[in-house]
Amino acid sequence: MAPRAHVAVYKALYKSFGGFAADVVAAIDQAAQDGVDVLSLSITPNRRPPGIATFFNPIDMALLSAVKAGIFAVQAAGNTGPSPKSMSSFSPWIFTVGAASHDRAYSNSVILGNNVTIHGVGLAPGTHKNTMLTLISALDALTNETTAATDMYVGECQDSRNFNRDLVKGNLLICSYSIRFVLGLSTIKQAIATAKNLSAAGVVFYMDPFVIGFQLNPIPMRVPGIIIPSPDDSKVLLQYYNSSLERNETTKQITRFGSVARILGGLKANYSNSAPKVMFYSARGPDPEDSFLNNADILKPNLVAPGNLIWAAWSSLGTDSVEFQGENFAMMSGTSMAAPHIAGLAALIKQKFPSFSPAAIASALSTTASLYDNNGGQIMAQRAYSNPDINQSPATPFDMGSGFVNATGALDPGLIFDSRYDDYMSFLCGINGSSPVVLNYTGQNCLSYNSTINGIDLNLPSITIAKLYQSKTVQRSVTNIAGEETYRVGWSAPYGVTIKVEPTRFCIASGERKVLSVFVDAKMNSSTASYGRIGLFGDQGHVVNIPLSVIVKVAYNTTTNV
Known part of the structure; x- marks a missing residue:
């Protein structure tokens, strides 16, 4: 994302045993001492840390110290979605990134002899030209010494010694993809090795019906091959195959393999997908329900970025995935995968605006985010692990934060919402009983802060009111980092709420600061969040978007006695 950026890597976790928060804190502290500008953490707590409040955990407090030193901290939201409140980290000084799809896809297909096309996955070449090749199931190509009864997993094609080479040679070998592949007990790589040893022309994997809802990433294959991820499509393949077999009426032995197919291949990307959409695994808000802090009124995640099917650098000696051993990319x-996209863009913003605080960088990324997909429609969010593209609905701020990152817009935000270290300290000191914890972590006494603030009072580029009792006035301060510009203010109110913003129009000089007042009134109770948006539209082309999320707890009684 930022090709000329210097990358410093700090190792704190290990495959064999993971690691401890203290190791991560030590890495953060060392990076701060080394003078880094951006921290990228592709880690999140596997559960909410215990203690006085969600914010007071060692890693978040170490990142607060980094922010004090002017370092922009980016953190992955976590892969615990799609359930609401599935995030584990909510600190306002950390920029939290969710995962979205992009429009690049690697699709693979197999065309059967009955003209049925079945789609699948696999970074594999296709079969030679348009030649149709005979299909032969592994279970029908066993040697005389091997039976499915003696080896119940023989259909997974893990050992070439189990098969009759004369039968398989030059044909497409059909293998099963079972839960053992998911667990790493069987591998695509070994099945490919089997196919090569038998001189097969290619491999077709069908999905075992017991593997439900598993999402397959494209896997590199050195021979023509395809994995059919759908059990229903796999059934279509097997029905065609079995119906084309000819058997001896007396012995029932197969006399002819009548099914044929060709694999189109999946090495070439296409860009026809509707994108972005929030991926099912991306962790969701809203903000925390903390036993010591009812609701923090802080929007999480902050943003979503490309995180699905990302080409990532990979050590050819890496053993984390058998399928990618020997590869330089995975x-x-x-x-x-999403968090480093934002870290790189933050480096570009820091290069253009060296004086920007971490909050200013966060604001530039957030207020310019896109709200629409590449077809001009609403960004969708997947709602289920199984069949995610069927179970989806329009994304809310608790799914995608301010929206999908807009790299170009972030480098020219027009207005910014800025916050400083002291603002975060005032927020932390406003939590009941927090003084000893703040002193322990920061060495600062809350008594030195004359006033404290709630989460809603932080100058964030979003407004989240987790419990609206009748009405509330929220203030936000914007600073112009561009030329003089006149802005008009527009808004859409959340359901059951009326809002008003003052001023509705203002002229702001370069470097000038302006305070906006947002008046929120509840009209009906609601147990679920509703969403709106405030937009600032500049006459020089700058557009500033502010997501608004409200849960009404007590509305005005509009009944009047006459």
């Missing part, structure tokens, strides 16, 4: 998915 296609990976997760919020850990």
Whole structure:
């Protein structure tokens, strides 16, 4: 994302045993001492840390110290979605990134002899030209010494000694993809080795019906091959195959393999997908329900970025995935892939605006985010692990934060919402009983802060009111980092709420600061969040978007006695 950035790597976790928060804190402290500008953490707590409040955990407090030193801290939201409140980290000084898809896809297909096309995955070449090749199931190509009864997993094609080479040679070998592949007990790589040893022309994997809802990433294959991820499509393949077999009426032995197919291949990317959409695994808000802090009124995640099917650098000696051993790149998915996108863009923003605070960088990224997909429609969010593209609905701020990152817009935000270290300290000191914890972590006494603030009072580029009792006035301060510009203010109110913003129009000089007042009134109770948006539209082309999320707890009684 930032090709000329210097990358410093700090190792704190190990495959054999993981690691401890203290190791991560030590890495953060060392990076701060080394003078880094941006911290990228593709890690999140596996559960909410215990203690006085969610914010007071060692890693978050170490990142607060980094922010004090002017370092922009980016953290992956976690892969615990799609359930609401599935995030584990909510600190306002950390920029939390969720994962979205992009429009690049590697699709693979197999065309059967009955003209049925079945789609699948696999970074594999296709079969030679348009030649149709005979299909032969591994279970029908066993040697006389091997039976499915003696080896119940023989259909997974893990050992070439189990098969009759004369039968398989030059044909497409059909293998099963079972839960053992998911667990790493069987591998695509070994099945490919089997196919090569038998001189097969290619491999077709069908999905075992017991593997439900498992999402397959494209896997590199050195021979023509395809994995059919759908059990229903796999059934279509097997029905065609079995119906084309000819058997001896007396012995029932197969006399002819009548099914044929060709594999189109999946090495070439296409860009026809509707994108972005929030991935099912991306952790969701809203903000924490903390036993010591009812609701923090802080929007999480802050943003979503490309995190699905990302080409990632990979050590050819890496053993984390058997399928990618020997490769220099791997296609990976997760919020850990999304966070570095934002870290790189933050470096570009810091290069253009060296004086920007971490909060200013966060504001530039947030207020310019896109709200629409590449077809001009609403960004969708997947709602289920199984069949995620069927179970989806429009993304809310608790799914995608301010929206999908807009790299170009972030470098020219027009207005910024800025916050400083002392603002975060005032927020922490406003939590009941927090003084000893703040002193322990920061060495600062809350008594030195004359006033404290709530989460809603932080100058964030979003407004979240987790419990609206009748009405509330929220203030936000914007600073112009561009030329003089006149802005008009527009808004859409959340359901059951009326809002008003003052001023509705203002002229702001370069470097000038302006305070906006947002008046929120509840009209009806609601147990679920509703969403709106405030937009600032400049006459020089700058557009500033502010997501608004409200849960009404007590509305005005509008009944009047006459």
